[in-house]
Amino acid sequence: MKRVVISGIGIYSTIGTDIETVTKSLYAGKSGIGIDAGRKDYGFRSSLSGIIERPNLKGLLSRRERVGLPEQGEYAYVATMEALKNGSLDMDYLASNEVGILYGNDSSSIPVIEAIDIMREKHDTSLIGSGSIFQSMNSTISMNLSVIFKLKGINLTISGACASSSHAIGLAYILISGGFQDMIICGGGQEINAESMGSFDGLAAFSTYENEPHTASRPFDRTRNGLVPSGGAATLIVESLDSALKRGANILGEIKGYGFSSNGSHLSVPNVEGPKVSLLRALKTAGMKPSEIDYINAHATSTPLGDLNEGKALLEVFGDCNTPVSSTKSMTGHEMWMGGASEVIYSLLMMQHSFIAPNINFNSPDDELRTLNVIAETREQKLDTILSNSFGFGGTNSTLIISKYRK
Amino acid sequence: MQREKIVTIINQFLTEEFEIDESALVPEALLIQDLGIESLDFVDIVVIIEQEFGFKVTREEMVNVKTLDDMYNYIAERA
Numbered sequence: 001m002k003r004v005v006i007s008g009i010g011i012y013s014t015i016g017t018d019i020e021t022v023t024k025s026l027y028a029g030k031s032g033i034g035i036d037a038g039r040k041d042y043g044f045r046s047s048l049s050g051i052i053e054r055p056n057l058k059g060l061l062s063r064r065e066r067v068g069l070p071e072q073g074e075y076a077y078v079a080t081m082e083a084l085k086n087g088s089l090d091m092d093y094l095a096s097n098e099v100g101i102l103y104g105n106d107s108s109s110i111p112v113i114e115a116i117d118i119m120r121e122k123h124d125t126s127l128i129g130s131g132s133i134f135q136s137m138n139s140t141i142s143m144n145l146s147v148i149f150k151l152k153g154i155n156l157t158i159s160g161a162c163a164s165s166s167h168a169i170g171l172a173y174i175l176i177s178g179g180f181q182d183m184i185i186c187g188g189g190q191e192i193n194a195e196s197m198g199s200f201d202g203l204a205a206f207s208t209y210e211n212e213p214h215t216a217s218r219p220f221d222r223t224r225n226g227l228v229p230s231g232g233a234a235t236l237i238v239e240s241l242d243s244a245l246k247r248g249a250n251i252l253g254e255i256k257g258y259g260f261s262s263n264g265s266h267l268s269v270p271n272v273e274g275p276k277v278s279l280l281r282a283l284k285t286a287g288m289k290p291s292e293i294d295y296i297n298a299h300a301t302s303t304p305l306g307d308l309n310e311g312k313a314l315l316e317v318f319g320d321c322n323t324p325v326s327s328t329k330s331m332t333g334h335e336m337w338m339g340g341a342s343e344v345i346y347s348l349l350m351m352q353h354s355f356i357a358p359n360i361n362f363n364s365p366d367d368e369l370r371t372l373n374v375i376a377e378t379r380e381q382k383l384d385t386i387l388s389n390s391f392g393f394g395g396t397n398s399t400l401i402i403s404k405y406r407k
Numbered sequence: 408m409q410r411e412k413i414v415t416i417i418n419q420f421l422t423e424e425f426e427i428d429e430s431a432l433v434p435e436a437l438l439i440q441d442l443g444i445e446s447l448d449f450v451d452i453v454v455i456i457e458q459e460f461g462f463k464v465t466r467e468e469m470v471n472v473k474t475l476d477d478m479y480n481y482i483a484e485r486a
Binding site for chain 1: 463
Protein backbone atom coordinates (compact mmCIF):
# COMPACT_ATOMS: atom_id res chain seq x y z
CA MET A 1 0.00 0.00 0.00
CA LYS A 2 1.35 3.39 -0.97
CA ARG A 3 1.40 6.24 1.53
CA VAL A 4 -0.95 9.10 0.63
CA VAL A 5 -0.36 12.77 1.41
CA ILE A 6 -2.00 16.14 0.97
CA SER A 7 0.23 18.52 -0.95
CA GLY A 8 -1.96 21.51 -1.74
CA ILE A 9 -5.04 23.25 -0.36
CA GLY A 10 -7.36 26.00 -1.52
CA ILE A 11 -10.56 27.43 -0.10
CA TYR A 12 -13.39 29.81 -0.89
CA SER A 13 -15.54 30.08 2.21
CA THR A 14 -17.71 32.37 4.27
CA ILE A 15 -14.84 32.95 6.69
CA GLY A 16 -12.35 33.88 3.96
CA THR A 17 -11.69 33.31 0.28
CA ASP A 18 -8.04 32.32 0.64
CA ILE A 19 -5.96 30.18 2.98
CA GLU A 20 -4.37 33.08 4.85
CA THR A 21 -7.65 34.85 5.66
CA VAL A 22 -9.31 31.58 6.66
CA THR A 23 -6.43 30.78 9.04
CA LYS A 24 -6.88 34.14 10.75
CA SER A 25 -10.66 33.71 10.95
CA LEU A 26 -10.30 30.25 12.49
CA TYR A 27 -7.88 31.57 15.08
CA ALA A 28 -10.09 34.59 15.86
CA GLY A 29 -13.29 32.54 16.03
CA LYS A 30 -14.91 34.68 13.35
CA SER A 31 -18.41 33.89 12.15
CA GLY A 32 -19.33 33.90 8.46
CA ILE A 33 -23.07 33.87 9.15
CA GLY A 34 -25.55 36.61 8.27
CA ILE A 35 -29.05 37.19 6.97
CA ASP A 36 -30.28 36.63 3.42
CA ALA A 37 -33.35 38.85 3.69
CA GLY A 38 -34.82 37.64 0.38
CA ARG A 39 -35.54 34.25 1.92
CA LYS A 40 -38.55 35.67 3.75
CA ASP A 41 -40.18 36.39 0.39
CA TYR A 42 -40.01 32.68 -0.32
CA GLY A 43 -41.60 31.94 3.04
CA PHE A 44 -38.48 30.65 4.72
CA ARG A 45 -38.78 29.94 8.42
CA SER A 46 -35.18 31.15 8.86
CA SER A 47 -33.28 33.64 6.70
CA LEU A 48 -29.93 32.79 8.31
CA SER A 49 -27.21 31.87 5.84
CA GLY A 50 -23.49 31.80 5.31
CA ILE A 51 -22.62 34.97 3.41
CA ILE A 52 -20.26 34.84 0.45
CA GLU A 53 -19.70 36.85 -2.73
CA ARG A 54 -19.57 35.19 -6.11
CA PRO A 55 -16.19 35.55 -7.78
CA ASN A 56 -15.91 37.39 -11.07
CA LEU A 57 -14.22 34.98 -13.45
CA LYS A 58 -14.36 37.20 -16.53
CA GLY A 59 -10.80 37.54 -17.74
CA LEU A 60 -9.74 34.39 -15.89
CA LEU A 61 -11.76 31.91 -17.91
CA SER A 62 -13.03 32.03 -21.48
CA ARG A 63 -16.74 32.44 -22.09
CA ARG A 64 -17.07 28.77 -23.03
CA GLU A 65 -15.37 27.78 -19.79
CA ARG A 66 -17.62 30.10 -17.76
CA VAL A 67 -21.03 29.28 -19.22
CA GLY A 68 -20.97 25.71 -17.94
CA LEU A 69 -20.12 26.71 -14.38
CA PRO A 70 -22.89 27.15 -11.82
CA GLU A 71 -22.39 29.12 -8.61
CA GLN A 72 -20.67 26.31 -6.71
CA GLY A 73 -18.56 25.55 -9.77
CA GLU A 74 -17.22 29.10 -9.67
CA TYR A 75 -16.28 28.67 -6.02
CA ALA A 76 -14.66 25.34 -6.86
CA TYR A 77 -12.63 26.85 -9.67
CA VAL A 78 -11.23 29.57 -7.40
CA ALA A 79 -10.48 27.09 -4.61
CA THR A 80 -8.79 24.73 -7.07
CA MET A 81 -6.65 27.52 -8.54
CA GLU A 82 -5.43 28.27 -5.03
CA ALA A 83 -4.81 24.58 -4.27
CA LEU A 84 -2.78 24.16 -7.46
CA LYS A 85 -0.72 27.23 -6.62
CA ASN A 86 -0.34 26.10 -3.02
CA GLY A 87 0.74 22.70 -4.32
CA SER A 88 3.26 24.19 -6.79
CA LEU A 89 1.39 22.68 -9.73
CA ASP A 90 0.92 24.31 -13.10
CA MET A 91 -0.89 23.55 -16.35
CA ASP A 92 2.26 21.96 -17.80
CA TYR A 93 2.31 19.43 -14.97
CA LEU A 94 -1.40 18.66 -15.40
CA ALA A 95 -0.91 18.26 -19.16
CA SER A 96 1.98 15.84 -18.88
CA ASN A 97 0.80 13.69 -15.95
CA GLU A 98 -2.30 11.62 -15.30
CA VAL A 99 -4.17 13.62 -12.65
CA GLY A 100 -7.71 12.75 -11.57
CA ILE A 101 -10.57 14.56 -9.89
CA LEU A 102 -13.02 13.35 -7.24
CA TYR A 103 -15.21 16.23 -6.15
CA GLY A 104 -18.15 16.27 -3.77
CA ASN A 105 -21.37 17.87 -4.96
CA ASP A 106 -24.98 16.90 -4.42
CA SER A 107 -27.17 19.58 -6.00
CA SER A 108 -27.30 22.30 -8.60
CA SER A 109 -30.62 24.04 -8.25
CA ILE A 110 -30.55 27.36 -10.07
CA PRO A 111 -29.79 26.09 -13.61
CA VAL A 112 -32.51 23.45 -13.24
CA ILE A 113 -35.02 26.06 -12.11
CA GLU A 114 -34.07 28.49 -14.86
CA ALA A 115 -34.39 25.85 -17.58
CA ILE A 116 -37.78 24.73 -16.29
CA ASP A 117 -38.98 28.35 -16.09
CA ILE A 118 -38.12 28.80 -19.78
CA MET A 119 -39.91 25.61 -20.77
CA ARG A 120 -43.01 26.57 -18.80
CA GLU A 121 -43.08 30.14 -20.04
CA LYS A 122 -41.82 29.87 -23.61
CA HIS A 123 -42.55 26.24 -24.45
CA ASP A 124 -39.30 26.16 -26.41
CA THR A 125 -36.22 24.26 -25.27
CA SER A 126 -34.01 25.99 -27.82
CA LEU A 127 -34.17 29.10 -25.62
CA ILE A 128 -32.51 27.36 -22.66
CA GLY A 129 -29.01 27.97 -24.00
CA SER A 130 -25.86 25.91 -24.07
CA GLY A 131 -24.64 26.20 -20.47
CA SER A 132 -27.66 24.86 -18.63
CA ILE A 133 -27.09 21.14 -19.08
CA PHE A 134 -23.49 21.37 -17.89
CA GLN A 135 -24.48 23.54 -14.93
CA SER A 136 -27.43 21.47 -13.84
CA MET A 137 -25.96 17.99 -13.64
CA ASN A 138 -24.78 16.82 -10.27
CA SER A 139 -21.36 16.13 -11.77
CA THR A 140 -21.07 19.76 -12.87
CA ILE A 141 -17.95 20.53 -10.85
CA SER A 142 -15.85 17.50 -11.76
CA MET A 143 -17.06 17.77 -15.37
CA ASN A 144 -16.12 21.43 -15.74
CA LEU A 145 -12.86 21.39 -13.79
CA SER A 146 -11.60 18.31 -15.61
CA VAL A 147 -11.97 20.18 -18.91
CA ILE A 148 -10.63 23.51 -17.63
CA PHE A 149 -7.56 21.86 -16.09
CA LYS A 150 -7.15 19.22 -18.83
CA LEU A 151 -7.26 16.32 -16.38
CA LYS A 152 -6.80 12.82 -17.69
CA GLY A 153 -7.21 10.57 -14.66
CA ILE A 154 -10.30 9.42 -12.83
CA ASN A 155 -13.14 11.91 -13.22
CA LEU A 156 -16.12 11.56 -10.88
CA THR A 157 -18.46 13.46 -8.64
CA ILE A 158 -19.09 11.93 -5.24
CA SER A 159 -22.63 12.48 -3.99
CA GLY A 160 -23.00 11.42 -0.40
CA ALA A 161 -25.08 14.25 1.01
CA CYS A 162 -23.21 16.20 3.69
CA ALA A 163 -20.41 13.64 3.71
CA SER A 164 -19.79 13.96 -0.07
CA SER A 165 -16.41 15.60 -0.04
CA SER A 166 -15.11 13.65 2.95
CA HIS A 167 -15.88 10.47 1.02
CA ALA A 168 -14.19 12.03 -2.04
CA ILE A 169 -10.97 12.35 -0.07
CA GLY A 170 -11.38 8.88 1.41
CA LEU A 171 -11.93 7.31 -2.00
CA ALA A 172 -8.94 9.18 -3.42
CA TYR A 173 -6.92 7.75 -0.54
CA ILE A 174 -8.02 4.24 -1.50
CA LEU A 175 -7.28 4.74 -5.22
CA ILE A 176 -3.86 6.24 -4.56
CA SER A 177 -2.84 3.82 -1.82
CA GLY A 178 -3.81 0.97 -4.16
CA GLY A 179 -1.55 2.37 -6.87
CA PHE A 180 -4.33 3.22 -9.33
CA GLN A 181 -3.59 6.97 -9.44
CA ASP A 182 -0.70 9.17 -8.33
CA MET A 183 -2.57 12.42 -7.89
CA ILE A 184 -6.24 13.31 -7.49
CA ILE A 185 -7.75 16.76 -7.10
CA CYS A 186 -10.32 16.37 -4.32
CA GLY A 187 -12.81 18.69 -2.79
CA GLY A 188 -16.36 19.77 -2.38
CA GLY A 189 -18.54 22.61 -3.61
CA GLN A 190 -21.77 23.90 -2.16
CA GLU A 191 -24.28 26.30 -3.66
CA ILE A 192 -25.64 28.81 -1.15
CA ASN A 193 -28.63 30.34 -2.95
CA ALA A 194 -32.07 30.46 -1.34
CA GLU A 195 -33.66 28.26 -4.00
CA SER A 196 -31.39 25.34 -3.11
CA MET A 197 -32.15 25.64 0.59
CA GLY A 198 -35.94 26.01 0.64
CA SER A 199 -36.82 22.35 0.96
CA PHE A 200 -34.30 21.97 3.78
CA ASP A 201 -35.80 25.00 5.55
CA GLY A 202 -39.16 23.30 5.09
CA LEU A 203 -37.98 20.53 7.43
CA ALA A 204 -37.60 23.19 10.17
CA ALA A 205 -33.95 22.14 10.42
CA PHE A 206 -32.44 25.64 10.45
CA SER A 207 -31.51 27.76 13.44
CA THR A 208 -34.02 30.49 14.15
CA TYR A 209 -31.72 32.82 16.09
CA GLU A 210 -32.11 35.44 13.39
CA ASN A 211 -31.50 38.36 15.72
CA GLU A 212 -27.99 37.17 16.41
CA PRO A 213 -26.60 35.65 13.20
CA HIS A 214 -23.07 35.24 14.59
CA THR A 215 -24.32 33.18 17.50
CA ALA A 216 -26.95 31.23 15.54
CA SER A 217 -24.77 28.19 14.87
CA ARG A 218 -23.96 26.75 18.28
CA PRO A 219 -22.92 23.09 17.95
CA PHE A 220 -23.02 21.07 21.18
CA ASP A 221 -24.50 23.97 23.15
CA ARG A 222 -27.68 22.99 24.93
CA THR A 223 -29.59 25.98 23.47
CA ARG A 224 -28.87 25.00 19.82
CA ASN A 225 -31.98 24.82 17.69
CA GLY A 226 -30.80 24.05 14.18
CA LEU A 227 -28.08 24.42 11.59
CA VAL A 228 -27.24 27.42 9.44
CA PRO A 229 -26.94 26.59 5.72
CA SER A 230 -23.73 27.74 4.15
CA GLY A 231 -21.44 27.03 1.21
CA GLY A 232 -18.41 27.75 -0.93
CA ALA A 233 -15.76 25.28 -2.07
CA ALA A 234 -12.62 23.59 -0.82
CA THR A 235 -9.97 21.75 -2.84
CA LEU A 236 -7.12 19.49 -1.78
CA ILE A 237 -4.34 17.93 -3.82
CA VAL A 238 -4.16 14.31 -2.73
CA GLU A 239 -1.05 12.54 -3.92
CA SER A 240 1.09 9.47 -3.35
CA LEU A 241 4.04 10.15 -1.10
CA ASP A 242 6.33 8.90 -3.87
CA SER A 243 4.93 11.44 -6.31
CA ALA A 244 5.12 14.27 -3.78
CA LEU A 245 8.73 13.48 -2.91
CA LYS A 246 9.68 13.10 -6.55
CA ARG A 247 8.48 16.60 -7.41
CA GLY A 248 9.68 18.14 -4.14
CA ALA A 249 6.18 19.10 -2.99
CA ASN A 250 5.46 20.74 0.34
CA ILE A 251 3.66 17.97 2.24
CA LEU A 252 0.89 19.35 4.47
CA GLY A 253 -0.24 16.08 6.00
CA GLU A 254 -0.56 12.36 5.49
CA ILE A 255 -3.93 10.62 5.21
CA LYS A 256 -3.66 7.77 7.68
CA GLY A 257 -7.19 6.44 7.82
CA TYR A 258 -10.61 6.51 6.20
CA GLY A 259 -13.68 5.14 7.90
CA PHE A 260 -17.15 4.86 6.47
CA SER A 261 -20.49 3.33 7.30
CA SER A 262 -24.17 3.61 6.63
CA ASN A 263 -26.74 3.80 9.42
CA GLY A 264 -29.29 1.77 7.48
CA SER A 265 -32.11 3.27 9.45
CA HIS A 266 -33.70 6.64 8.70
CA LEU A 267 -33.47 9.33 6.03
CA SER A 268 -32.87 12.22 8.40
CA VAL A 269 -32.64 10.93 11.96
CA PRO A 270 -29.01 10.09 12.83
CA ASN A 271 -27.98 7.35 15.23
CA VAL A 272 -24.99 6.54 17.42
CA GLU A 273 -23.99 3.16 16.06
CA GLY A 274 -23.29 4.20 12.43
CA PRO A 275 -20.88 7.03 13.28
CA LYS A 276 -19.20 4.76 15.83
CA VAL A 277 -18.52 2.14 13.16
CA SER A 278 -17.05 4.86 10.92
CA LEU A 279 -14.80 6.13 13.75
CA LEU A 280 -13.57 2.65 14.63
CA ARG A 281 -12.93 1.76 10.98
CA ALA A 282 -10.88 4.94 10.48
CA LEU A 283 -8.79 4.13 13.56
CA LYS A 284 -8.33 0.56 12.38
CA THR A 285 -7.21 1.65 8.88
CA ALA A 286 -4.79 4.09 10.46
CA GLY A 287 -3.55 1.45 12.90
CA MET A 288 -4.09 3.94 15.71
CA LYS A 289 -5.51 3.96 19.19
CA PRO A 290 -8.04 6.65 20.20
CA SER A 291 -5.36 8.20 22.45
CA GLU A 292 -3.26 9.00 19.37
CA ILE A 293 -5.84 11.48 18.05
CA ASP A 294 -4.98 15.02 19.21
CA TYR A 295 -8.06 16.82 17.93
CA ILE A 296 -11.49 15.94 16.56
CA ASN A 297 -13.20 18.24 14.08
CA ALA A 298 -16.76 17.13 14.72
CA HIS A 299 -19.50 16.98 12.13
CA ALA A 300 -21.81 18.67 14.71
CA THR A 301 -24.08 20.98 12.74
CA SER A 302 -25.98 22.55 15.66
CA THR A 303 -29.05 20.36 15.42
CA PRO A 304 -30.38 18.97 18.71
CA LEU A 305 -30.28 15.25 17.90
CA GLY A 306 -27.36 15.19 15.44
CA ASP A 307 -24.90 16.77 17.85
CA LEU A 308 -26.14 14.64 20.74
CA ASN A 309 -25.73 11.37 18.85
CA GLU A 310 -22.32 12.31 17.46
CA GLY A 311 -21.24 13.34 20.95
CA LYS A 312 -22.37 9.98 22.30
CA ALA A 313 -20.43 8.13 19.57
CA LEU A 314 -17.35 10.22 20.31
CA LEU A 315 -17.63 9.50 24.04
CA GLU A 316 -18.00 5.78 23.39
CA VAL A 317 -14.77 5.73 21.38
CA PHE A 318 -12.75 8.58 22.89
CA GLY A 319 -14.33 8.85 26.35
CA ASP A 320 -11.19 7.71 28.15
CA CYS A 321 -8.90 10.14 26.31
CA ASN A 322 -10.60 13.51 26.89
CA THR A 323 -9.75 14.34 23.26
CA PRO A 324 -10.35 18.02 22.36
CA VAL A 325 -13.36 18.48 20.08
CA SER A 326 -14.67 21.48 18.19
CA SER A 327 -17.09 22.04 15.36
CA THR A 328 -15.92 24.73 12.96
CA LYS A 329 -19.52 24.86 11.73
CA SER A 330 -20.04 27.17 14.71
CA MET A 331 -18.25 29.76 12.54
CA THR A 332 -18.91 28.66 8.96
CA GLY A 333 -22.38 27.23 9.27
CA HIS A 334 -23.04 23.91 7.58
CA GLU A 335 -21.10 23.76 4.34
CA MET A 336 -22.80 20.50 3.41
CA TRP A 337 -21.33 18.95 0.19
CA MET A 338 -18.23 21.06 0.77
CA GLY A 339 -17.95 20.45 4.51
CA GLY A 340 -15.86 17.28 4.52
CA ALA A 341 -13.14 18.86 2.41
CA SER A 342 -13.23 22.30 4.02
CA GLU A 343 -13.07 20.84 7.51
CA VAL A 344 -10.01 18.78 6.61
CA ILE A 345 -8.45 22.02 5.40
CA TYR A 346 -9.46 23.86 8.60
CA SER A 347 -7.93 21.03 10.63
CA LEU A 348 -4.76 21.00 8.53
CA LEU A 349 -4.37 24.75 9.11
CA MET A 350 -4.75 24.19 12.86
CA MET A 351 -2.12 21.45 12.69
CA GLN A 352 0.19 23.65 10.65
CA HIS A 353 -0.15 26.63 13.02
CA SER A 354 -0.47 24.67 16.29
CA PHE A 355 -3.86 25.78 17.53
CA ILE A 356 -7.37 24.47 18.00
CA ALA A 357 -10.05 26.67 16.47
CA PRO A 358 -12.86 27.34 18.90
CA ASN A 359 -16.33 25.90 18.89
CA ILE A 360 -17.79 29.40 19.24
CA ASN A 361 -21.17 29.95 20.89
CA PHE A 362 -20.65 27.00 23.21
CA ASN A 363 -21.68 27.79 26.77
CA SER A 364 -23.17 24.73 28.35
CA PRO A 365 -23.42 21.10 27.25
CA ASP A 366 -26.25 18.59 27.13
CA ASP A 367 -26.42 16.54 30.32
CA GLU A 368 -25.41 13.41 28.39
CA LEU A 369 -22.33 15.13 26.90
CA ARG A 370 -20.93 16.73 30.06
CA THR A 371 -17.65 14.86 29.69
CA LEU A 372 -17.12 15.74 26.01
CA ASN A 373 -14.11 18.06 25.86
CA VAL A 374 -15.56 20.83 23.67
CA ILE A 375 -13.02 23.61 23.07
CA ALA A 376 -14.90 26.89 23.32
CA GLU A 377 -11.92 29.27 23.14
CA THR A 378 -8.96 29.23 20.78
CA ARG A 379 -6.27 27.04 22.26
CA GLU A 380 -2.57 27.02 21.38
CA GLN A 381 -1.68 23.39 21.04
CA LYS A 382 0.67 21.27 18.96
CA LEU A 383 -1.33 18.80 16.90
CA ASP A 384 0.20 15.73 15.30
CA THR A 385 -2.96 13.89 14.30
CA ILE A 386 -6.47 15.14 13.63
CA LEU A 387 -9.73 13.36 12.93
CA SER A 388 -12.60 14.81 10.91
CA ASN A 389 -16.16 13.48 10.87
CA SER A 390 -18.77 14.07 8.19
CA PHE A 391 -22.26 12.60 8.19
CA GLY A 392 -25.14 12.99 5.79
CA PHE A 393 -28.80 12.32 5.08
CA GLY A 394 -29.55 8.67 4.53
CA GLY A 395 -27.11 7.88 7.31
CA THR A 396 -23.90 8.03 5.27
CA ASN A 397 -20.86 8.49 7.52
CA SER A 398 -17.23 9.31 6.76
CA THR A 399 -14.23 9.75 9.02
CA LEU A 400 -10.74 10.83 8.01
CA ILE A 401 -7.56 10.71 10.09
CA ILE A 402 -4.66 12.89 9.04
CA SER A 403 -1.22 13.21 10.61
CA LYS A 404 1.74 15.47 10.17
CA TYR A 405 4.07 13.93 7.62
CA ARG A 406 7.01 12.09 9.15
CA LYS A 407 9.63 10.20 7.17
CA MET B 408 -35.80 45.29 -39.93
CA GLN B 409 -33.02 47.47 -41.30
CA ARG B 410 -29.85 45.58 -42.05
CA GLU B 411 -27.84 48.19 -40.14
CA LYS B 412 -29.76 47.43 -36.98
CA ILE B 413 -29.26 43.70 -37.43
CA VAL B 414 -25.50 44.24 -37.80
CA THR B 415 -25.42 46.37 -34.64
CA ILE B 416 -27.33 43.84 -32.53
CA ILE B 417 -25.32 40.82 -33.72
CA ASN B 418 -21.96 42.56 -33.45
CA GLN B 419 -22.77 43.86 -29.98
CA PHE B 420 -23.71 40.35 -28.90
CA LEU B 421 -20.52 38.88 -30.34
CA THR B 422 -18.28 41.47 -28.68
CA GLU B 423 -20.01 41.59 -25.30
CA GLU B 424 -21.17 38.05 -24.82
CA PHE B 425 -18.62 36.12 -26.89
CA GLU B 426 -15.77 38.52 -26.13
CA ILE B 427 -14.73 38.67 -29.79
CA ASP B 428 -12.59 41.63 -30.76
CA GLU B 429 -14.65 44.17 -32.70
CA SER B 430 -12.00 44.48 -35.41
CA ALA B 431 -12.54 40.81 -36.31
CA LEU B 432 -16.20 41.39 -37.13
CA VAL B 433 -15.90 41.93 -40.87
CA PRO B 434 -18.73 40.59 -43.08
CA GLU B 435 -16.55 37.95 -44.74
CA ALA B 436 -15.33 36.54 -41.40
CA LEU B 437 -15.94 32.79 -41.14
CA LEU B 438 -17.82 32.09 -37.92
CA ILE B 439 -15.92 28.93 -36.98
CA GLN B 440 -12.49 29.44 -38.50
CA ASP B 441 -12.08 33.21 -38.03
CA LEU B 442 -14.25 34.03 -35.02
CA GLY B 443 -13.65 30.81 -33.06
CA ILE B 444 -17.34 30.05 -32.65
CA GLU B 445 -17.88 26.37 -31.83
CA SER B 446 -20.83 24.00 -32.01
CA LEU B 447 -22.18 24.80 -28.51
CA ASP B 448 -21.97 28.54 -29.24
CA PHE B 449 -24.53 28.15 -32.04
CA VAL B 450 -27.04 27.12 -29.35
CA ASP B 451 -26.61 30.53 -27.73
CA ILE B 452 -26.71 32.31 -31.10
CA VAL B 453 -30.08 30.67 -31.73
CA VAL B 454 -31.29 32.03 -28.37
CA ILE B 455 -30.18 35.58 -29.13
CA ILE B 456 -31.69 35.53 -32.62
CA GLU B 457 -35.02 34.27 -31.30
CA GLN B 458 -35.03 36.81 -28.49
CA GLU B 459 -33.90 39.83 -30.51
CA PHE B 460 -35.56 39.17 -33.85
CA GLY B 461 -38.60 37.19 -32.85
CA PHE B 462 -38.46 34.20 -35.19
CA LYS B 463 -37.66 30.58 -34.60
CA VAL B 464 -34.34 29.33 -35.86
CA THR B 465 -33.72 25.76 -36.85
CA ARG B 466 -30.31 24.18 -36.53
CA GLU B 467 -30.69 22.79 -40.03
CA GLU B 468 -30.98 26.28 -41.51
CA MET B 469 -28.03 27.49 -39.50
CA VAL B 470 -25.80 24.88 -41.16
CA ASN B 471 -25.68 27.10 -44.25
CA VAL B 472 -24.67 30.18 -42.26
CA LYS B 473 -20.90 30.21 -42.71
CA THR B 474 -19.88 33.86 -42.54
CA LEU B 475 -21.01 36.86 -40.57
CA ASP B 476 -22.55 38.22 -43.75
CA ASP B 477 -24.52 34.97 -44.15
CA MET B 478 -25.88 35.50 -40.66
CA TYR B 479 -26.96 39.10 -41.33
CA ASN B 480 -28.66 37.93 -44.55
CA TYR B 481 -30.31 34.97 -42.85
CA ILE B 482 -31.81 37.28 -40.21
CA ALA B 483 -32.72 40.04 -42.72
CA GLU B 484 -34.73 37.55 -44.79
CA ARG B 485 -36.81 36.54 -41.79
CA ALA B 486 -36.98 39.42 -39.32
